Amino acid sequence: MQYHETQTRQLRIAAARAGAAARLDLSGEMDIACEDAFAAAVEDSLAEATAELVVDLSELSFIDSSGIRMLVELWKRARKCGLDLSVVQGAGQVRRTMEVAGVDRILPILDRGSSRLEAAPGR
Numbered sequence: 001m002q003y004h005e006t007q008t009r010q011l012r013i014a015a016a017r018a019g020a021a022a023r024l025d026l027s028g029e030m031d032i033a034c035e036d037a038f039a040a041a042v043e044d045s046l047a048e049a050t051a052e053l054v055v056d057l058s059e060l061s062f063i064d065s066s067g068i069r070m071l072v073e074l075w076k077r078a079r080k081c082g083l084d085l086s087v088v089q090g091a092g093q094v095r096r097t098m099e100v101a102g103v104d105r106i107l108p109i110l111d112r113g114s115s116r117l118e119a120a121p122g123r
Contacts, residue, residue, distance in 0.1 A: 008034045013041045022049035027059035030067035038070050046081055053083050057090035058112050068101050075107050086110050 011034040014025040022045040030038070045053055055071065057063070071087065078085040086108045089095055098104050 008037045010034060011037060013037060015041050015045055017045070017048045020049065020051035021054065022046075022052070023054045023056065025056045025059065027061075029062040030060055030070070031062070031064045032066040035066065035070060042074055042077070046077060046083070049083055051083065052086070053078050054086045054088065054110075056088040057094055058088050060090045060094045061092070063090065063094045063097050065101070068098065068103055071107065072103065084108070088112055 008028075010029040010031070012027045014027075016023045016025075024041055024045055053074075055074065075085050088110050089104075089112065090098065098107075098109075
């Protein structure tokens with residue numbers, strides 16, 4: 001398994017890859033200020049994954065509309081690359097923001113305890 005971490009002032013992105021799957025674990029706050037760091041992590045993950053990409057929001061404390069946009073754009077790019085994208089549900093404000101925006105009806109959302117999540121790298 002390969003692992004690397006990126007940190008901005010408010011967002012930490014831990015990236016891991018095992019086999020055909022890649023994983024991004026996000027913690028902190030996801031807003032416009034972290035767009036460049038997230039884009040770089042996404043590029044690396046899309047280049048490394050051959051089947052699946054999991055984005056874990058369970059440790060994220062805040063997301064705004066720009067963070068939602070980044071996730072939707074990632075989902076679109078993953079589909080074009082032939083990758084399955086799954087998003088591990090966030091809690092509190094993150095979950096509520098995604099529900100209000102309707103993103104939970106677009107993106108494939110996993111609960112933290114999902115058996116599918118157990119097989120993903122980094123867990």
